[in-house]
Amino acid sequence: MPGLDTPDPSTVPRLHAYTSVWRLRADAWTSLADVTKRLADALTPPDLRAGLQARITELVLLLDPLETYWAYPGRGRLQQIGALCDTGDYESAMRLTDTVRRQLSGHEEPTERPAFQVLVVDDIPTPEADALREEIRRLRRPEDPFIYELVIVPSFEDALVAVLLNSEVQACVIRPGFAVTSPHSLADMARFIENVDLLAVQPLSTDERMLQLGEQIAERRPEVDLYLVAQVSIEQFAGTLTRRFRRIFDRRDLLELHLTILQGVAERYEMPFFTALRGYSRQPTGVFHALPISRGKSVVNSPWIHQMSDFYGLNIFLAETSATSGGLDSLLDPSGPIKKAQQLAARAFGAEQTFFVTNGTSTANKIVVQSIITPGDVVLVDRNCHKSHHYALVLGGAQVTYLDSYPLDQFSMYGAVPLATITQCLREYRQQGRLDQVKMLSLTNCTFDGIVYDVERVMHECLAIKPDLVFLWDEAWFAFAGFHPIYRRRTAMAAARRLQQRYRSAQYAAEYAAAQAAGGQHEAGPLPDPEKVRIRVYATQSTHKTLTALRQGSMIHVFDESFQHLNEEAFDEAYMTHTSTSPNYQILASLDVGRAQAELEGYQLVQRQAELAMNLLDAVEANPQISKYFRFLTTPDMIPARYRRSGIDFPLRGGFSQMEQAWQRDEFVRDPSRLTLLIGLTGIDGDTFKHSFLMDKYGIQVNKTSRNSVLFMTNIGTTRSSVAYLIEVLVKLAEELDD
Ligand SMILES: Cc1ncc(COP(=O)(O)O)c(C=O)c1O
Numbered sequence: 001m002p003g004l005d006t007p008d009p010s011t012v013p014r015l016h017a018y019t020s021v022w023r024l025r026a027d028a029w030t031s032l033a034d035v036t037k038r039l040a041d042a043l044t045p046p047d048l049r050a051g052l053q054a055r056i057t058e059l060v061l062l063l064d065p066l067e068t069y070w071a072y073p074g075r076g077r078l079q080q081i082g083a084l085c086d087t088g089d090y091e092s093a094m095r096l097t098d099t100v101r102r103q104l105s106g107h108e109e110p111t112e113r114p115a116f117q118v119l120v121v122d123d124i125p126t127p128e129a130d131a132l133r134e135e136i137r138r139l140r141r142p143e144d145p146f147i148y149e150l151v152i153v154p155s156f157e158d159a160l161v162a163v164l165l166n167s168e169v170q171a172c173v174i175r176p177g178f179a180v181t182s183p184h185s186l187a188d189m190a191r192f193i194e195n196v197d198l199l200a201v202q203p204l205s206t207d208e209r210m211l212q213l214g215e216q217i218a219e220r221r222p223e224v225d226l227y228l229v230a231q232v233s234i235e236q237f238a239g240t241l242t243r244r245f246r247r248i249f250d251r252r253d254l255l256e257l258h259l260t261i262l263q264g265v266a267e268r269y270e271m272p273f274f275t276a277l278r279g280y281s282r283q284p285t286g287v288f289h290a291l292p293i294s295r296g297k298s299v300v301n302s303p304w305i306h307q308m309s310d311f312y313g314l315n316i317f318l319a320e321t322s323a324t325s326g327g328l329d330s331l332l333d334p335s336g337p338i339k340k341a342q343q344l345a346a347r348a349f350g351a352e353q354t355f356f357v358t359n360g361t362s363t364a365n366k367i368v369v370q371s372i373i374t375p376g377d378v379v380l381v382d383r384n385c386h387k388s389h390h391y392a393l394v395l396g397g398a399q400v401t402y403l404d405s406y407p408l409d410q411f412s413m414y415g416a417v418p419l420a421t422i423t424q425c426l427r428e429y430r431q432q433g434r435l436d437q438v439k440m441l442s443l444t445n446c447t448f449d450g451i452v453y454d455v456e457r458v459m460h461e462c463l464a465i466k467p468d469l470v471f472l473w474d475e476a477w478f479a480f481a482g483f484h485p486i487y488r489r490r491t492a493m494a495a496a497r498r499l500q501q502r503y504r505s506a507q508y509a510a511e512y513a514a515a516q517a518a519g520g521q522h523e524a525g526p527l528p529d530p531e532k533v534r535i536r537v538y539a540t541q542s543t544h545k546t547l548t549a550l551r552q553g554s555m556i557h558v559f560d561e562s563f564q565h566l567n568e569e570a571f572d573e574a575y576m577t578h579t580s581t582s583p584n585y586q587i588l589a590s591l592d593v594g595r596a597q598a599e600l601e602g603y604q605l606v607q608r609q610a611e612l613a614m615n616l617l618d619a620v621e622a623n624p625q626i627s628k629y630f631r632f633l634t635t636p637d638m639i640p641a642r643y644r645r646s647g648i649d650f651p652l653r654g655g656f657s658q659m660e661q662a663w664q665r666d667e668f669v670r671d672p673s674r675l676t677l678l679i680g681l682t683g684i685d686g687d688t689f690k691h692s693f694l695m696d697k698y699g700i701q702v703n704k705t706s707r708n709s710v711l712f713m714t715n716i717g718t719t720r721s722s723v724a725y726l727i728e729v730l731v732k733l734a735e736e737l738d739d
Contacts, residue, residue, distance in 0.1 A: 450674030483602025
């Protein structure tokens with residue numbers, strides 16, 4: 001089979017063969033590099049040349065609309081390559097194309113200064129756009145921490161496509177001159193924004209359109225800094241600015257805009273604790289304190305253990321200290337860089353407060369449960385929860401009511417807890433007059449096998465029965481989810497914020513009053529009382545499982561309207577109870593760095609992780625040899641149709657919009673980056689398959705197995721090559737099984 005890394009150059013890539021525009025683009029550039037190389041080679045036979053030239057035309061046509069949304073290489077460079085080919089200068093075309101190919105496939109070393117792109121939304125003629133790009137380039141200074149280029153798009157529609165397609169966009173400047181619909185034929189790109197109602201934008205005034213565009217971009221990519229450029233009376237506009245925009249500028253104020261754009265990205269790039277630790281490690285110190293390993297003293301000169309420093313390098317020892325002074329901070333009583341790092345994490349994950357935990361989510365769960373529970377409180381908990389919950393509930397003296405997930409007997413697995421089971425349980429407590437004893441609902445989202453709850457709906461329906469219920473969402477496997485627009489909807493923090501906005505709105509008060517007047521009837525079921533409802537939501541995440549962080553690096557995110565009033569002290573107590581007075585600084589630094597990375601490139605990484613899983617699924621299905629013995633479970637296998645209102649069986653295959661629809665409507669969805677391979681037909685059980693075949697023979701690590709299945713996960717570090725390797729291994733295993 002062709003390796004995933006090398007598309008077949010004899011065919012022009014087509015979108016229908018992929019879910020991914022990103023991959024299509026990279027493959028098309030690879031094909032273009034290959035074709036120009038062949039044409040530049042004097043030995044290529046003349047009878048092949050006409051075919052290759054026709055292929056260049058096709059590839060340029062394919063790439064042209066896509067490159068509209070990228071500053072680099074962009075349409076300009078593509079046209080330059082097209083022109084070189086027209087004049088027969090394939091040598092130069094090949095060199096240019098090859099550089100692009102290498103950069104898109106990530107084979108180039110990162111540049112010294114990070115680079116990003118800034119989206120400008122304005123319908124201006126090409127010469128004006130070129131002049132603007134040039135003017136911005138002239139403002140660059142050697143001391144700028146980053147460089148950026150502009151992508152200029154003419155319409156509302158193009159702007160939304162651009163922020164979804166181009167993950168290198170870090171800031172967006174909205175100017176008044178843009179149109180609503182795209183002048184280009186968006187063709188396949190339109191699938192990104194099928195769910196956007198452009199007709200509703202048409203009647204809006206220019207100002208309203210700008211604000212609306214800001215809202216829509218922020219909903220999709222909240223990390224992108226938004227700037228507004230107004231032509232007239234910016235003072236008047238400034239008064240109506242939504243919180244979505246960082247600043248408003250006059251059109252002529254390019255220098256200010258440039259500096260503010262750099263400043264905005266610098267704020268996400270800031271890593272206060274990592275920076276403090278690096279600074280500390282460079283200071284000369286004499287240690288008359290604990291920790292002989294600090295500064296490598298006990299290791300470097302030892303004839304017996306110096307290999308430890310040979311292996312790790314000296315920096316890790318220079319960064320080991322038990323000091324909380326000298327620019328550092330104390331995790332137990334943070335007031336400096338750790339506090340700042342936690343505040344930045346709260347911003348990034350959409351929490352009101354975030355706490356770093358250096359002993360994994362096992363400990364994070366214990367902290368939250370102990371802070372909320374007093375002996376005798378009733379906690380509803382998923383029977384298949386992680387064991388840390390059981391320990392936490394025993395320690396807290398809770399009365400536990402277990403909730404059962406729907407079974408998936410055929411695959412020796414469980415699904416997740418249906419909403420009807422949860423609300424039924426709460427109603428039973430109400431009927432018994434014991435609702436006031438129920439304190440908390442604790443669920444795992446997503447489950448180990450990748451089943452994801454409709455978090456907002458669960459909380460809404462539970463709050464309609466018990467308006468002060470506390471929620472603990474164990475997101476051990478879901479830290480990455482906050483950085484992708486589709487996943488984000490189903491995180492605890494995003495759902496808590498949306499519910500707060502909804503319940504505090506005048507519209508909701510009216511809706512509730514109308515429902516009360518109709519005898520408590522509302523088409524969507526009972527509503528929480530806006531006077532009584534309190535949003536009290538906690539999420540625990542193993543940052544180390546799905547984002548960049550050292551093992552055991554976890555976070556607790558809090559969105560609790562009663563935190564200060566009801567829980568701050570108890571939380572502090574619980575945090576102290578379970579936290580070492582010598583927390584590991586390397587773990588804390590890695591949490592800080594992992595957060596910055598997620599804010600700067602999380603969207604791209606998460607999108608790629610989902611797509612690579614999809615490629616793996618497709619490759620296994622398409623390969624008759626592999627599919628003789630193996631098959632990946634699909635959404636219909638794992639989520640019965642009664643939990644899928646959208647009726648969409650293969651959400652990711654239908655593209656971005658279909659996935660969005662399923663994730664908006666279905667009670668449960670499946671995280672596409674987790675794939676369960678059914679191995680029953682091999683006659684080998686999951687455990688033996690994992691150890692004796694995947695691990696010992698081919699060095700492939702997987703996590704969970706069942707009697708007849710093995711769980712594979714892609715993560716933000718997965719590459720196309722590693723997916724290709726796994727496919728090769730499955731082919732080899734199938735051959736062995738044949739033998
Ligand atoms: C659902 C769930 N919660 C909590 C944990 C514990 O996380 P950690 O390993 O970060 O302590 C795990 C670990 O696998 C888990 O699966």
